[in-house]
């Protein structure tokens with residue numbers, strides 16, 4: 001429906017139920033709709049799009065009446081851009097929640113289902129609740145999906161015109177829908193328009209974190225990993241290996257390498273047995289770096305990790321298999337119950353399933369090329385409604401991290417003493433704890449945002465703007481919540497954001513800076529970096545040394561230091577480029593599997609109802625099946641064929657995924673020698689898929705003919721138990737190990753090139 005008819009539809013629906021109180025109120029809204037749009041809107045270039053202007057006028061009126069939030073001019077502009085299909089960059093605190101709801105109402109009035117994806121469950125519930133009156137004012141419904149909801153609750157939430165959900169829940173629901181054994185066991189989600197909040201974080205930073213559904217599997221015991229876990233316990237810390245000061249990595253020393261070589265005679269560690277060295281490194285990482293109850297928990301006989309960037313266990317997470325195995329071996333869980341991965345997806349596959357994808361964030365622009373090339377998303381930058389008064393200071397660079405830490409403490413102490421609120425952002429949970437400890441040691445009271453749940457997180461962030469308050473957090477914490485300044489705090493100069501070290505990309509730096517100076521507030525941001533930061537040691541290890549530092553260890557701004565002053569920017573560009581190529585690479589690795597999955601899911605869909613499944617099987621083993629049919633009747637046969645085929649499809653896909661994972665891991669290592677591992681991967685997975693159809697039919701027929709027949713009745717229940725049910729939903733972290741593998745790869749390459 002074009003938006004022109006929106007007002008008509010509203011009037012019409014009002015007449016139909018004219019005695020509904022709420023609709024009467026709405027009628028007043030519509031009657032009050034100005035014939036010509038308000039001045040704010042005429043300032044917009046609507047061209048001939050008067051229907052859009054008319055709708056925006058109505059929705060603006062409703063926002064004022066129903067929510068007490070008459071939109072600012074730039075919010076109209078932003079909503080218009082979204083409704084025209086563009087994604088928007090709009091600064092933090094400018095009211096993206098309302099903008100998103102204005103657009104969502106527009107799509108919904110056109111009869112399209114809208115999913116608004118947020119960072120977490122808390123925001124999904126909060127936004128649905130907050131914006132609810134706006135939707136209801138238009139006779140629309142909205143719902144929120146939450147972890148822990150049962151199927152009927154989810155079906156209700158997805159049945160609404162507009163559905164709010166976290167990215168993870170939306171992904172898990174898509175996975176569960178794909179594995180449903182009957183159409184009525186699906187959520188009913190209609191994937192038409194998806195509006196992604198914090199789009200760059202979701203579509204880029206978290207793009208490689210797969211969501212996984214798994215079933216319990218046979219216990220497995222990996223003797224090799226168990227033996228390595230025992231072996232690394234015998235190595236001497238400081239002698240054979242050193243843990244980096246930030247406690248994030250561990251490396252064998254030369255002495256350690258010699259010892260490993262001596263203890264494993266006959267192994268060619270830097271040649272044919274390089275995989276052994278990788279496993280050893282993983283075992284060492286599990287032993288020396290990861291701590292039980294800090295980095296991971298042991299529950300239900302399994303190891304679950306605690307997310308390092310968020311510092312909470314709001315969702316189950318696992319490491320990629322190699323590290324997971326090493327930690328299980330360390331914890332002597334060698335015979336822990338296993339997991340069988342049934343299906344998985346990354347966010348690209350989730351958002352790719354919608355007719356239309358649009359995003360909003362405060363930092364879209366910095367990544368607009370990548371967003372366009374990966375997702376076809378086009379970005380419009382919408383100005384703030386008040387000019388930004390934030391003062392973004394240049395980065396201060398220190399020679400050592402100790403000197404930097406001292407400078408952080410001094411800066412924070414001074415600003416807080418002046419009555420300014422200070423937000424100190426760190427890169428990991430460990431780092432946030434270290435900095436909080438440091439501040440407390442010099443008598444600075446601070447709140448550590450290392451939250452266990454998003455509600456608490458949001459509350460802490462919303463109080464972070466009171467005078468003199470010091471909040472220490474990680475980058476990811478409190479997303480989607482606003483730091484509101486108290487009067488005193490604003491008078492004292494507003495929020496000071498202090499970044500301890502620059503982030504892996506300029507865009508992430510920007511996300512942090514945006515915390516200060518919202519809606520024309522005063523504010524300031526500054527990063528304090530050091531040459532010992534991981535960003536530098538990882539990405540520019542051979543950087544020049546400073547010619548001169550001041551008394552505090554800060555690298556002085558002078559000609560002689562020109563090159564060293566550029567080190568941080570350079571290291572960030574290298575890191576950003578690495579991240580981008582990693583994303584591109586995993587996108588490419590995922591591409592073929594996504595096509596295969598979509599194809600198989602399509603086939604599976606057609607087999608869920610009616611005689612299609614039986615027809616497929618009959619084409620494969622007609623006679624035997626016809627015989628069975630004579631004994632049990634056509635209906636039972638059809639039902640049994642459906643179950644047998646679904647079981648076979650799901651089991652085969654699960655094995656196919658396992659094959660892909662193994663192949664990729666192997667190729668990752670072989671990549672040291674080979675030219676183009678990707679095309680090799682595609683060739684092999686392409687061929688493997690060719691064989692699936694035959695195998696599925698064989699398995700399904702075997703299952704069907706094997707099904708017990710009792711008193712002329714087919715035992716459908718026993719068939720149903722053949723379909724593994726998803727008992728676990730978790731995400732696979734990619735940060736730490738991804739880096740470690742790259743690092744191990746790099747050091748292997750270095751060692752090999754020394755020969």
Ligand code: ADP
Nearest residue numbers: 069070071072091092093094095096097098482
């Ligand atoms: P963002 O997601 O862009 O950072 P939010 O949606 O969280 O911003 O909104 C930030 C704050 O601005 C909220 O407290 C909200 O109530 C307020 N706000 C948004 N739009 C308006 C408006 N039109 N008038 C007054 N306040 C508004």
